Amino acid sequence: MLFAAACARKKGTGYPGYALIATSGDNSIAAVDLTRFQLAKIISVGAPPSAVLAGVTSSHNYVLTPGNGSVHIVDANLNVIASRKLSNDIAEIRLTFDGKRLIAIAGSARELIEANPVSLSVVARHPLSDPPKQFDISSSGHIAISSGRHCSVELIDLASGRHTSAQMSGAVGQVRFRADGKLLLASNLGDRSLTAFSVPGLRVVTELPLAMQPQSLCFNADAGQLFVSGEGMDAVAIVFPYQFEVDQTVLAGRDPGVMGCSASPSYLFVASGSGSDISILDIDTRKMIGIVNVGQKPAFITVTPDDQYALVLNEQSGDMAVIHVQAIRANRSKTGASLFTMLAVGSKPVQAAIVPRTI
Numbered sequence: 001m002l003f004a005a006a007c008a009r010k011k012g013t014g015y016p017g018y019a020l021i022a023t024s025g026d027n028s029i030a031a032v033d034l035t036r037f038q039l040a041k042i043i044s045v046g047a048p049p050s051a052v053l054a055g056v057t058s059s060h061n062y063v064l065t066p067g068n069g070s071v072h073i074v075d076a077n078l079n080v081i082a083s084r085k086l087s088n089d090i091a092e093i094r095l096t097f098d099g100k101r102l103i104a105i106a107g108s109a110r111e112l113i114e115a116n117p118v119s120l121s122v123v124a125r126h127p128l129s130d131p132p133k134q135f136d137i138s139s140s141g142h143i144a145i146s147s148g149r150h151c152s153v154e155l156i157d158l159a160s161g162r163h164t165s166a167q168m169s170g171a172v173g174q175v176r177f178r179a180d181g182k183l184l185l186a187s188n189l190g191d192r193s194l195t196a197f198s199v200p201g202l203r204v205v206t207e208l209p210l211a212m213q214p215q216s217l218c219f220n221a222d223a224g225q226l227f228v229s230g231e232g233m234d235a236v237a238i239v240f241p242y243q244f245e246v247d248q249t250v251l252a253g254r255d256p257g258v259m260g261c262s263a264s265p266s267y268l269f270v271a272s273g274s275g276s277d278i279s280i281l282d283i284d285t286r287k288m289i290g291i292v293n294v295g296q297k298p299a300f301i302t303v304t305p306d307d308q309y310a311l312v313l314n315e316q317s318g319d320m321a322v323i324h325v326q327a328i329r330a331n332r333s334k335t336g337a338s339l340f341t342m343l344a345v346g347s348k349p350v351q352a353a354i355v356p357r358t359i
Contacts, residue, residue: 015304017356022049025347031078037341041078054353056099064093076358084120097139105132138181146172153186155202164202178241179223187214221263229256253279260301262325269310271298290337294321300351313349320345
C-alpha cells in the first residue's frame with residue numbers, strides 16, 4: 001500500500017513556474033507556485049472556466065469560460081489583461097503550432113473561429129456542417145473537428161480554406177493527427193475502433209478494432225506510440241501509429257481514464273475513472289511499476305517540462321496531487337511510487353497549463 005508523503009518529501013528542486021488551474025466550480029483560475037508547491041493567487045475570470053492554455057510567451061496565457069463564450073489572457077504577473085467574447089458558447093481552444101492563431105470551436109453557431117492571439121480579435125469564421133465537440137491541429141496547419149454523436153469528421157486547411165468532411169459509422173470521440181500530419185486518427189466510440197483517415201483527402205485508410213471504447217488518447221513524448229483507454233476493459237491499448245497496429249494491451253488498474261506521459265524516464269500515468277488512484281506504466285518494459293492514491297475522481301494529468309513532477313487534478317475532492325517522477329522506482333511489490341504532496345486548489349479542477357516564471 002502507498003501513502004502520501006507530504007510531510008517527508010523526497011528531494012526535488014521544484015519547477016520554476018506556475019500551474020494555472022481551471023476550477024470549473026468557481027469563477028476563477030488557481031495559480032500554484034511550482035517551486036514551493038503553494039497556492040500563489042486566485043485569478044478571477046468572471047465565469048466558470050473549463051480550459052487553460054499556455055501561450056508561446058509567458059505574457060500571454062489563455063483561459064476559456066465556455067458559458068459566456070469568452071477567452072481571457074493572463075500575463076506573466078498572473079493578471080487578466082484582456083477578455084473577449086468570441087461566440088455564444090465555446091467548447092475548446094488551442095494555439096496553432098506557430099502561435100499565430102488562437103483557434104476555437106463554437107457548438108451552437110457550428111463554426112471554427114480563428115482569432116489573433118494578442119488582441120483576441122476574430123480573423124476568420126469557418127462554418128461547420130455539424131456542432132463541433134473536439135478538435136486537433138497539425139503542424140502543417142490542418143484542423144480536424146469531431147462532432148460526437150453526429151458521426152462526422154471535418155477537416156479545414158487554414159492556408160487555403162479548403163473544407164473536407166467524412167462520415168463515420170458511430171459517434172466520434174477524440175481526433176488526433178499523427179506526428180507527420182499525413183494521417184488523422186479518429187475514435188469510433190460506437191464500434192470500439194480507431195479509424196485512420198488520409199490528410200488532406202480524408203479518405204478512410206484502415207480501421208483498427210480495440211478491446212475498449214477509445215475515450216482517451218495519449219501520445220508518448222516522441223509521438224511514436226499512442227495509448228488508448230476507455231470503457232470495456234481495465235487495460236490500456238498501445239498502438240503504433242505508423243504501422244497502425246496494436247502492439248500490446250496492458251492491464252492498467254480499475255476503469256482506466258485520462259492519461260499523461262513523462263519523457264525521461266518514459267512513464268505513462270493512468271487515472272482510475274471511477275476511483276482515486278493513478279497506475280504507472282514503464283513504457284519501455286510494458287510493466288506496471290506503481291499505484292498511487294491521489295484523490296477523488298482524477299480528471300487531468302500533466303507533467304512538468306523537466307519531467308520532475310506529474311500533476312494530477314482531482315475533480316471531486318478539489319485538490320492537486322503531485323507525484324515526484326524522478327523518485328519512482330520499479331519493484332515487484334508495486335510500491336515504487338508515493339505522493340510528493342497535495343494541495344487544495346478550488347472546486348472541480350479540470351485542466352491545468354504549466355507556464356514558466358519570468359526572471
